[in-house]
Amino acid sequence: xxFITFSEDTLRNFTENVFKKMGCSDEHAQLAADVLIKxxxxxxxxxxxxxxxxxxxxxxxxxxxxxxxxxIVHETATTATVDGDAGLGLVVAPFAMKVAIEKAExxxxxxxxVKNSNHFGIxxxxxxxxxxxxxxxxxxxxxxxLVAPTFSSERMLGTNPICYAFPAGKFPPVIVDMATxxxxxxxxxxxxxQGKNVPxxxxxxxxxxxxxxxxxxxxxxxxxxxxxxxxxGSHKGFGLSxxxxxxSAVLSGASYGPWAPPFVAFMDPLPNQPGEGLGxxxxxxxxxxxxxxxxxxxxxxxxxxxxxxxxxxxxxQKVIIPGEPELEAEKDRKINGIPLIDAVVNDLNEVAGKxxxxxxx
Amino acid sequence: xxFITFSEDTLRNFTENVFKKMGCSDEHAQLAADVLIKxxxxxxxxxxxxxxxxxxxxxxxxxxxxxxxxxIVHETATTATVDGDAGLGLVVAPFAMKVAIEKAExxxxxxxxVKNSNHFGIxxxxxxxxxxxxxxxxxxxxxxxLVAPTFSSERMLGTNPICYAFPAGKFPPVIVDMATxxxxxxxxxxxxxQGKNVPxxxxxxxxxxxxxxxxxxxxxxxxxxxxxxxxxGSHKGFGLSxxxxxxSAVLSGASYGPWAPPFVAFMDPLPNQPGEGLGxxxxxxxxxxxxxxxxxxxxxxxxxxxxxxxxxxxxxQKVIIPGEPELEAEKDRKINGIPLIDAVVNDLNEVAGKxxxxxxx
Numbered sequence: 001x002x003f004i005t006f007s008e009d010t011l012r013n014f015t016e017n018v019f020k021k022m023g024c025s026d027e028h029a030q031l032a033a034d035v036l037i038k039x040x041x042x043x044x045x046x047x048x049x050x051x052x053x054x055x056x057x058x059x060x061x062x063x064x065x066x067x068x069x070x071x072i073v074h075e076t077a078t079t080a081t082v083d084g085d086a087g088l089g090l091v092v093a094p095f096a097m098k099v100a101i102e103k104a105e106x107x108x109x110x111x112x113x114v115k116n117s118n119h120f121g122i123x124x125x126x127x128x129x130x131x132x133x134x135x136x137x138x139x140x141x142x143x144x145x146l147v148a149p150t151f152s153s154e155r156m157l158g159t160n161p162i163c164y165a166f167p168a169g170k171f172p173p174v175i176v177d178m179a180t181x182x183x184x185x186x187x188x189x190x191x192x193x194q195g196k197n198v199p200x201x202x203x204x205x206x207x208x209x210x211x212x213x214x215x216x217x218x219x220x221x222x223x224x225x226x227x228x229x230x231x232x233g234s235h236k237g238f239g240l241s242x243x244x245x246x247x248s249a250v251l252s253g254a255s256y257g258p259w260a261p262p263f264v265a266f267m268d269p270l271p272n273q274p275g276e277g278l279g280x281x282x283x284x285x286x287x288x289x290x291x292x293x294x295x296x297x298x299x300x301x302x303x304x305x306x307x308x309x310x311x312x313x314x315x316x317q318k319v320i321i322p323g324e325p326e327l328e329a330e331k332d333r334k335i336n337g338i339p340l341i342d343a344v345v346n347d348l349n350e351v352a353g354k355x356x357x358x359x360x361x
Numbered sequence: 362x363x364f365i366t367f368s369e370d371t372l373r374n375f376t377e378n379v380f381k382k383m384g385c386s387d388e389h390a391q392l393a394a395d396v397l398i399k400x401x402x403x404x405x406x407x408x409x410x411x412x413x414x415x416x417x418x419x420x421x422x423x424x425x426x427x428x429x430x431x432x433i434v435h436e437t438a439t440t441a442t443v444d445g446d447a448g449l450g451l452v453v454a455p456f457a458m459k460v461a462i463e464k465a466e467x468x469x470x471x472x473x474x475v476k477n478s479n480h481f482g483i484x485x486x487x488x489x490x491x492x493x494x495x496x497x498x499x500x501x502x503x504x505x506x507l508v509a510p511t512f513s514s515e516r517m518l519g520t521n522p523i524c525y526a527f528p529a530g531k532f533p534p535v536i537v538d539m540a541t542x543x544x545x546x547x548x549x550x551x552x553x554x555q556g557k558n559v560p561x562x563x564x565x566x567x568x569x570x571x572x573x574x575x576x577x578x579x580x581x582x583x584x585x586x587x588x589x590x591x592x593x594g595s596h597k598g599f600g601l602s603x604x605x606x607x608x609s610a611v612l613s614g615a616s617y618g619p620w621a622p623p624f625v626a627f628m629d630p631l632p633n634q635p636g637e638g639l640g641x642x643x644x645x646x647x648x649x650x651x652x653x654x655x656x657x658x659x660x661x662x663x664x665x666x667x668x669x670x671x672x673x674x675x676x677x678q679k680v681i682i683p684g685e686p687e688l689e690a691e692k693d694r695k696i697n698g699i700p701l702i703d704a705v706v707n708d709l710n711e712v713a714g715k716x717x718x719x720x721x722x
Contacts, residue, residue, distance in 0.1 A: 178594075232543050232562050232563075250661055289439070291442055302635055310517050
């Protein structure tokens with residue numbers, strides 16, 4: 001496995017051009033590329049341009065509409081449901097978050113459920129849109145079924161992420177952005193590529209037995225909810241994942257549970273879908289709806305400082321504030337570029353060839 | 362260890378009388394008793410009348426105000442901060458949830474941060490208030506510091522619960538109500554009483570080493586965040602607990618992190634408190650702010666049915682829907698009474714004696 005490093009601009013232009021070739025408007029292509037590049041900059045490689053060919057393949061299968069009519073189909077002063085019209089989640093989710101922010105500006109908070117969408121990239125991108133307005137941001141999405149509930153051997157839920165983002169003062173925002181499974185699927189893919197076993201508690205085989213080899217996941221096994229087993233609280237991970245599924249998909253009218261449409265184009269959605277497409281849930285709350293923003297930021301700085309200085313077990317490893325490693329990655333990669341593994345570059349160039357675009361490099 | 366079983370009414374009357382002796386109004390005494398009895402009915406014994414003497418001891422130390430002036434100190438159309446005036450969390454939280462529900466009735470959603478409060482009982486009680494109005498309920502609270510962040514040996518966070526409650530149709534509501542630590546403190550207390558070790562991954566000793574004996578917790582150790590260790594996602598449990606702490610306490614102006622005032626009266630709050638008392642966060646969203654309630658309930662029923670019938674690993678243990686075991690307990694205990702361990706009964710009777718009340722039995 002080798003890495004090839006590209007500048008942010010190179011990858012951004014390439015990605016925009018791919019989306020334009022799919023028929024996206026300039027505005028949508030720029031936004032969708034921005035979401036993917038942000039993931040790469042932040043070091044969340046599994047959700048960056050490595051996914052670009054996945055979106056292209058869904059578009060080839062006519063499961064992504066490049067010119068969607070994204071619209072509000074139901075609303076109150078502070079709630080709304082958005083129909084994504086099978087558009088890219090990468091543009092549908094920012095549309096929905098804008099609606100949430102506008103409602104919050106007027107009424108203190110705004111909450112938007114989204115149906116008929118697709119994979120929305122990193123949750124943190126959307127939640128951070130609120131933070132820029134001195135609001136607390138919230139972003140959830142359901143996802144391709146890969147996770148089994150406690151006591152089951154069936155893939156019933158996605159890695160269903162939860163993201164909360166909080167503005168701070170002198171420190172960067174606190175961003176909790178996490179899959180509700182013990183391990184994200186990206187980590188399994190890395191282990192598989194390297195031919196390595198994974199720790200006990202990450203996956204089970206198709207019969208629900210503890211498993212260590214990533215191949216067991218491919219062969220009908222499943223990821224385990226955060227907590228890994230009942231004794232260590234996997235019912236809590238299941239409960240969180242269920243919450244994400246209900247808010248994102250049952251509340252919006254999207255397809256939930258095992259019916260969530262898979263991201264991989266070679267798997268068709270199950271028949272008899274109970275809803276439309278994938279679902280998201282976005283929210284924004286004005287901090288100054290609760291207390292003056294400067295008081296909050298000053299307490300956030302104190303919170304961050306206190307946690308950074310919590311007594312470490314090992315002097316060389318202090319407590320990590322959620323969102324800190326991603327910010328460090330972003331600083332580094334903006335200067336030094338974004339490393340992609342050769343397999344990803346080959347995949348991107350294959351798609352570029354098909355679309356009549358110049359290869360990367 | 363022996364159990365003595367009491368009827369709901371007996372325990373309810375006893376509990377109300379204790380709160381009245383503390384100087385609570387009849388209305389507050391009834392409400393506070395209702396929250397505790399609900400925990401016992403639902404089988405969450407650690408949060409029921411077993412805690413009653415703890416509230417009395419805090420009152421003796423003048424850390425609970427029996428006649429609080431609970432009031433909104435800051436608000437927008439859909440957000441508010443409530444000052445609990447050092448009242449019982451058992452009455453402060455329902456006040457705040459009522460405010461959230463009223464805002465949701467008018468504007469679609471309502472969100473209330475609470476400062477200057479105390480332990481609020483089970484989160485599920487408050488979230489269920491919203492469900493009764495066909496709303497989604499949300500309840501969080503920070504709590505006595507017992508949990509160490511990933512990479513730290515210091516108690517920085519409480520078991521900080523998250524509760525989401527969703528109405529359903531023919532099925533009972535789905536209620537996710539969970540501590541964000543791997544094991545709740547109540548489970549440690551049970552192990553300690555029985556002189557038993559706990560599973561690896563529940564606690565660490567004062568230096569941050571893996572520990573198995575509950576005594577290690579008492580001797581300066583800490584509970585571990587959901588996920589147990591870094592490899593199994595303890596940074597996610599830490600992130601969730603941090604989220605609860607920030608929404609409950611930083612947003613409201615309560616004391617956060619290691620400064621959260623301890624529930625046990627023999628431990629004084631740390632000096633230089635950065636805020637006032639304990640904090641909560643309550644929320645309500647009208648389901649029909651997103652889609653017609655009947656459509657939502659019908660999909661919820663389908664969701665529940667599908668998850669109940671997920672392929673089990675063992676034919677004798679099907680998937681448990683969050684909230685189901687508590688409802689089963691409630692049905693049973695309403696008929697057959699509430700079992701209390703003798704140590705709890707003795708403790709309650711000792712307090713009754715001090716307050717000049719009749720003993721239980």
